[in-house]
Amino acid sequence: MIIKKIKYLLLITFCFTVFQAVSVFAAPSQVACFSIAEGFDISKSYEATFDSSRVISGTADKGSVVNISVYDPDVVVNGSYSKLSSYTLTVGQSGIFRKTVDLKLGKNYVVVTATYNGQSQSYSTIINRKESSIQSDLDGIIVLPGQSYAFNYTGMLS
Numbered sequence: 001m002i003i004k005k006i007k008y009l010l011l012i013t014f015c016f017t018v019f020q021a022v023s024v025f026a027a028p029s030q031v032a033c034f035s036i037a038e039g040f041d042i043s044k045s046y047e048a049t050f051d052s053s054r055v056i057s058g059t060a061d062k063g064s065v066v067n068i069s070v071y072d073p074d075v076v077v078n079g080s081y082s083k084l085s086s087y088t089l090t091v092g093q094s095g096i097f098r099k100t101v102d103l104k105l106g107k108n109y110v111v112v113t114a115t116y117n118g119q120s121q122s123y124s125t126i127i128n129r130k131e132s133s134i135q136s137d138l139d140g141i142i143v144l145p146g147q148s149y150a151f152n153y154t155g156m157l158s
Helices: 002-025 132-139
Strands: 033-039 045-050 053-059 066-076 082-091 096-102 106-116 120-130
Touching: 053 106, 066 096, 082 096
Parallel strands: 045 120
Antiparallel strands: 033 053, 053 096, 066 082, 066 106, 106 120
8 A cells, every 4th residue: 555655656756747847848839028128118109209210129038030110101002001121130049139220200100029939929109200300499499487489390489
């Protein structure tokens, strides 16, 4: 009876050890560690900038393929936004990716997708690049509390 219990315990211990070791080395079934650290706020669907480019960086599982695409949402071809540029990166040992993407004046629909083991996860936003002359005009405005000014696009204050 005691020998039977010992054999049973050894069998359970062996099975637990083998299955535990296998599960440690098994690959995850989805992109478990994909996040955007810089480039756009994933909680916003729209942002404005004066910059002509944007650095998009983040983390993903080692071996993930990250695709960053920039589209013009104002131009539709065959039912889809017109693609302006596309970048493909393979995430290395560090788990970090980083790419500078160019932005045209106006709206840029940016989509970042990570794919790992056949599973994909995406984040997207619209980044509206404004003309730098608007920034210059805004930099020259001083508004004191209790005062108001009307600003028009010719750069004149009234």
